[in-house]
Amino acid sequence: MSASRGGAARQAAPVFAALGDTTRLALVRRMSVEGPLSITRLSEGRGMTRQAITRHLHSLGRVGLVRDTRQGREHVFSLDLKRLEVAREYLDYVSAQWDAAAARLKAFVEAEE
Amino acid sequence: MTTDTDQPQTTDRIEKRFEVNAKRSRVWRAISDAGEFGAWFGMKLDRPFAAGATVLGQLTVPGYEHVSLEIQVERIEPEGYFSYRWHPYAIDPKADYSAEPTTLVEFRLEETTGGTAVMITESGFDRLPSSRRAEAFRMNDAGWTGQSRKLASYVS
Numbered sequence: 488m489s490a491s492r493g494g495a496a497r498q499a500a501p502v503f504a505a506l507g508d509t510t511r512l513a514l515v516r517r518m519s520v521e522g523p524l525s526i527t528r529l530s531e532g533r534g535m536t537r538q539a540i541t542r543h544l545h546s547l548g549r550v551g552l553v554r555d556t557r558q559g560r561e562h563v564f565s566l567d568l569k570r571l572e573v574a575r576e577y578l579d580y581v582s583a584q585w586d587a588a589a590a591r592l593k594a595f596v597e598a599e600e
Numbered sequence: 601m602t603t604d605t606d607q608p609q610t611t612d613r614i615e616k617r618f619e620v621n622a623k624r625s626r627v628w629r630a631i632s633d634a635g636e637f638g639a640w641f642g643m644k645l646d647r648p649f650a651a652g653a654t655v656l657g658q659l660t661v662p663g664y665e666h667v668s669l670e671i672q673v674e675r676i677e678p679e680g681y682f683s684y685r686w687h688p689y690a691i692d693p694k695a696d697y698s699a700e701p702t703t704l705v706e707f708r709l710e711e712t713t714g715g716t717a718v719m720i721t722e723s724g725f726d727r728l729p730s731s732r733r734a735e736a737f738r739m740n741d742a743g744w745t746g747q748s749r750k751l752a753s754y755v756s
Contacts, residue, residue: 581725585616589618595640
């Protein structure tokens with residue numbers, strides 16, 4: 488496990504860096520809800536130019552979070568959820584909350600005994 | 601305290617098993633009495649737990665007092681089993697979680713020589729939309745602190 492952890496560290500740091508921006512997080516969220524989207528759709532309602540959105544998408548693409556495919560004349564972007572390992576991360580988060588709750592329950596019932 | 605049941609392949613459920621030095625009847629009261637449940641969990645519940653009841657909770661955890669949640673009680677079997685459904689850690693007050701699938705939380709109690717074994721499971725995560733899972737990355741300070749800690753342990 489520790490051997491793969493070192494590799495995971497080198498892979499994880501740039502991913503977190505790419506996600507450390509509200510616009511890019513919003514783009515990730517939209518793609519995770521709506522699936523693959525064109526630049527046109529991703530630019531809607533963001534108050535930013537297509538060029539600015541494209542730059543953000545390329546930042547996400549460089550760390551492997553987003554895939555870029557062509558459909559006719561449009562670029563379509565989609566999320567690479569495996570790269571993000573979001574399912575595992577989310578479960579880790581909820582799991583930590585239950586650890587804390589379990590510790591509080593234990594302290595609570597043992598206080599009177 | 602170590603409570604993890606090791607299940608590295610599963611993304612659908614979380615299981616916690618731990619022992620407490622207290623009688624089963626005492627632990628049962630702590631999980632089945634809404635007032636006591638709220639005391640250790642960190643929320644104020646608006647009515648007693650009863651099978652089929654919907655109980656509203658308001659978090660009392662500092663910084664999260666604005667968060668309310670709904671607990672749909674499923675089954676109560678005195679001193680042995682208690683289950684409910686909820687939207688797990690639905691803590692964004694601006695988001696509408698009502699259309700999303702819920703997860704099932706189950707408490708099981710067993711008498712042991714030293715006291716009581718408590719098993720908590722939460723299941724149904726695979727049915728949640730991926731957007732909820734992505735929240736681990738944006739959810740709140742605690743999430744980010746956890747992520748930074750993980751990064752720190754990766755690099756050290």
